[in-house]
Amino acid sequence: MRITVFRRLMADEFGPARAETLSKDHQFSGLGGRTVEQALAAGVPAKEIWQEVCVAFEIPAERR
Template sequence: MRNTVFRKLMANEFGQVRAELMASDHVLSALGGRTPDQALDEGIPAKEIWVAVCDAFEVPEHRR
């Protein structure tokens, strides 16, 4: 999954503004105490980050 696809999925699920705030501010334990943006910057695959976000916010399986 590319970063652009990750951003689009985030915006579609949470809305553009909330998605941007979540990516920059929400620390996820599944990402080792990183925000999604930090995890992307450190080279963690976007798909892994998306799964962590979905788990944290209980996104239904059919929308993942």
């Protein structure tokens, strides 16, 4: 998954402003306590990050 696709999915799910805030501030245990931005900078694949976001926020399967 491309990062641009990931960012679009985040914005579609949470709205642009909240998606940006979540990406910078929310630490995900499934990402080793990192934020989305930290995980992307560390080279974690965007698809893996999206899956963790979906689990953490209980996003229904049809929107994953």
